[in-house]
Amino acid sequence: MGEKDGCNSSLTAIRVLRVSLVDELEGRIDSLLEVLVSREFFTRDDREEVLCQLGPRARVRKVLDILQCKGEEAANIFLSISSNHQQEAQKYSKEGNTDQPQSVEYNKVKQKHKDVLRRRSESMLFYNTRHGEKILFSEHYVNLLLVDGHQGLDIKRHEVLTFGQKRLSLQQKSAVHRKITPGEIFLSPNGSRPVKKVLVTGVAGIGKTILVQKMLFDFGANKNCLTFDFVIHMTFRDLNLINKPTSFREMVLRKNRHLAKELDNILANDNNLLIILDGFDEFRHYRSCEVDVFVSEPDEDAEVVEVFGSLMLGELLPNASVLLTSRPAAINHIPVGCIDRFVLISGFSLGEVQDFFSRYFQDRTLADRMFAVVSANDLMLTLCYIPAFCYIVCCILKESKELGGPSPKTMTDIYVQYLVALLRSHTQARAETFFQEQQAGANQQLSDTVLKLGRLAFKKLMEHQTLFYSSDPDVAAVKGCSLVSTFLDKTVAQEPGCTEEVYSFAHLTVQEFFAAVYCAVTDQPLPDAIQNTTTPVEGSNYGHLDLFNRFLSGILSERNANLLSRQVGLGCHKEKVDSYRQRIIRELAARCENGAHILNYLHCLFEQQDPSLALAVQPKTLRINVCDETLSQMDYNTIKYFLNLTKGTISELDLTGTGVSCESLRDIQPLLIRCQCLWLGENILDMEAAQAIADVLQVSESITQLGLGWSNIGDEELLVLSDAIRVKKKLEQLWMEGNRLTYRGLMTLKDLTPYPLERVVAIWNDLTDTDPESFSTRESVTVDFTDDDDMWDGWGQWVLKRCEVSSNEKLVMVLHKVCNVSAHCLKAKWAKTFYEQLTQLITGRIESCTEEDMCKKLKKFENILQH
Structure with missing residues (x-):
């Protein structure tokens, strides 16, 4: 220029x-x-x-x-x-690129490989709903929002639902310079060290595979800034099919035989090689990647996990660039020290949702009308920020031309309409008057197909399987069905001397939905596993059936049961419906009374959309425990739905570790005012959040206990809170462990102790300045552990209860905090009892833990407490 x-x-x-x-x-x-x-x-x-x-x-x-x-x-x-x-x-x-110019043959293979990648990626891989239909990638790709930065690993159990407000606030607060484009992923953000290993994360359906396809498509068409000679693409779904030792060379050639003649040269020139590995969370060995056995040569045979570990740790092809994609749930099993850059896919912005609608419907007027329909429904609009769900919503709108009946209010509503829309679409081509003239016979065929798919989905979900081989009897039962290609993706596993077809549902949520349909409309009893979804003995099972349970509840609701019966010929047994409704009432009442974790049961109640169920709960005390869940806007809507139907005082609301923000506190302010005990610890509470809490304290006649432990509050935030406490003078206990408080800040509470504040707990704070006027010696103020068994017994039981319901990952985080006790405190009676019980809990977890890395972490704490 x-x-x-x-x-x-x-x-x-x-x-x-x-x-x-x-x-x-x-x-x-x-x-x-x-x-x-x-x-x-x-x-x-x-x-x-x-x-x-x-x-x-x-x-x-x-x-x-x-x-x-x-x-x-x-x-x-x-x-x-x-x-x-x-x-x-x-x-x-x-x-x-420090290598010498390559041979003519090398460059020929280079161009051929680009042609192959372009051809393979020219159609949308996961958006084909009709067999044989081509949806051109170039016409339908919509930009995804990518941002730099490592996100917290302590995420929600079912990450499909971690969206909503968290996604919106991320988009609003992210600095512009953090946004990056696919072509810039391997460009150094600050010019420091070269970027070789990149981890791309994002929740299910957010577009990780579509991003990979974008990079392959652009590379094949010479459209972006990726300056590599070759890009090798592998999926962990394919790698799962390898069940014997193999070499990296053979892994490449499984689907790239055209590279065979030049592969040695390509691998020798690894500075110009990018290896893309898609779907780490689907890798069956993802928990075992901290390998001790390495391979250093591409021709060396080893187990797949050893080849992968060697590649990530730089023992194999040390100069190659690697892009790894994964759902957040699995990334704490990646050797994190080898990652040079973390990229988070945040899905669509509002503008991209509109762009998607325009490209999907092709007609601008129609697209605008459909977008207006979605914009009027908070649930649908929230889901549309996730590309996979945006596609499902568009599919419903396209097939139904508009939402003729009542707008969907729940996730199950949307999936039921998705199922009906696709079934209608695929059958109309065979008989235009299908639903009018041949209702009975056609519905029978539809119901048989859905039941077979449901049986496959249900059985494999219970076994934690997402890939199904054609040799499996359950797969053989559905292979002849004409509608199978609508809901199942098919790939071919190639092994020396044989090939086998492998099937999977287009999306895990689709499998969970079909499994729930099968369980709801057949004599299949509710599986025992459902009773244990909140028992985190094994981290991998924690929350495994949450979404399945929500779908099941929604299908057993009157409106969806009627729709399935009318359109698909599948009816729910009245006895099962009544039994399930009674179970929800019993479980909610019990959990409200004993303070057990309740969020997924609230979601099940919400899916029913029947206010009489909530009114029938009537617990003696109303305790709502949703701790350790990163709450989305959908979660808040669910909590509000239940509590707005119940009147009176909320005995306890536990929002510990839920990622609450100022916005979410304002949103649920009417509920906070009704609380007696409010726990907001382990959240990052800034001044705006402190002001939102203060506004509640100034008007609430109910709040007597407030927990703000490990919430990053300092003296300035405490000053705002102390001014608010003076207004009503109702608060009796204030827990502020593990914050940034000094004695200067605590002095703002001087005139509030011992009345109304009978107890102020400020252990593990920055209390290194001089205590003026021996403020900390007041009986109501605690800045260190004491021998007060009555006080600390209650604290210890509260911590133990949290540990019992925490996943192993969360348990380790809690242990880091509560094992920080000075030696003289351990002599107290309460401390001996507490740490003995904590040791027993850790020992039990170690015995049932199957993850080697997690066992090591837990054993470290076991040794600390035993000595």
Whole structure:
């Protein structure tokens, strides 16, 4: 772009260089466009106008046209950005490519491989709902929001539901410079060390595989800044099919035989090689990747997990770049020290949801009308931020032309409508008057198909299986059904001398839904495992059936049972419906009274959408424990649904470790005012959140106990809270363990102790400054452990109860906090009892734990407590 220096202005330069700019920028226009939008030089409307153009060259021309309207300053900035963008890519290319020019044969294979990747990725991989239908990737891909940074590993059990408010607040609060494009993933964010190993995470359905497809598609078409010679793509679903020692070379050749002649040269030139490994959470050996056995040569045979571990740790192909994708639930099993960059996929923004609708429906007027329908339904709009669910919602709207009946209120409503819409769509092609003239016979065939799929889904879900071999009798039963390709994906496992078809549901949530349908409409009794979904003895089972239970409850509701009976010919037995409803009432009443974890039962109640059920619960005390769940907006809606139907005082609301924010506290403020005991510990509470709590304290006639342990509050936040406590003077106990408080901050409570504050607990704070006037010697103020058995027995039992219901990962986090006790405190009677009980709990967990790494962590704490 040096020619522009000779021009009178940047606008003139753009006009003069228009032809060369089109040639120069066509391979990177998408990533360049994202930079322009992220830096707010282009609006979202500008981007949409550009993306509507067919082909990269047309997009460049549209960008140049828009710049002519934006003036000299915008043109100057554009030339600067595009020049820097090119230089960074060239710099990376030069740094990474120190090898000699390759042979003619190498370059021929290089081009052939790109052609293969382009052909394999030209259709949307997981969005094909009709057998043989092609949905062109280039016409339907919508940009995903990618952000830099390592996210917390302590996530919700069923991460499909971790969306809602957390997603929206992330988008609002993320600094613009953290957003990145697919082509920039391997460009160093700060120019420090080279980026070789990248971990891409995101919840189920968020678009990890679609992002991989985008990178493969662009690489095959020379469209982005990936400067590698070769990109090798593997999925862990395929790697699971290898059940004997193999070499990395053979792993590559399983689906890339065209590379055989040049593979040695490709692997020797590993500086220019990118290996993409998709779906780590589906790897059957994902818990065992901290290997002690390494391979260093591509031809060396070993177990698949050893080859993978060697690759990640740099023992094998140390100069190669690796991109790994995974759901968050599995990433704490990745050798985390080897990761150079963490990228989080946050799905769609509101603008991208609209873009998806436009591309899906093709007709702008129709797309706008359908988007308006979705925008009026909070649940549907929230789900649409997840690409997979956005597709399901669009499918429902397309097949039903609009939501003719009542709008869906729950997740089950949406999936039932999805099922009915797809069944209707696939049968209308065979008989236009199918649902009118041949209702009985056709419904029988539909119900048989759904039941066979449901049986397969249910049986495999109970066995923790998502891949099904064609040799399995349950798979053989569905293979002849005409509608199987609608809901099952098929791949072929190739082994020397034989091939076998392998099936899986298009999405895990679809398998869970079909399993619930089968359980609801047959004589199949509720499995025993359902009774134990909140017992975290084995971390991998913790919450395994949560979503299945929610679907089951929704299907057993009157409105969905009627819809399935009418449209699919599947009816629910009245006895099962009545029995299930009574069980929900019993469980909710019991959990409200004993304070056991209740969130999934609240979701099951919400799926029923029957206020009479909530009114029938009537517990003696109302205790709501949803701790250690990263709550989404859907979770808050569920909690509000139940508590708004119940009147009176809330004895206890435990929001410990739920990721509450100022926004969520404001949202549920009417509920907080009704609480007696409110636990908000283990959340990051800033000044805005402290002010939201203070607003509650100023008006509540009920709150007597408030827990803010390990919530990052300091003296400034405590000052706001102390002013609020003075208004009503109802608060009796304030627990503030593990924060940033000093004696200066605690002095703001001086006139509030011992009345109304009978107990202030501030152990594990920054109390290194001098205690003025011996404030800490007051009986009501505790800054260190004491011999008061009555006080600390209660504290110890509360901690033990939390440990008992925590997963192993969460238990380790709690142990880090509560094992920090000075030696003289351990002599107290309460301490001996507490730590003996804690040791017994840890020993029990070790005995049932199957994860070697987790066992080591638990044994470390066991040794600490025994000595």
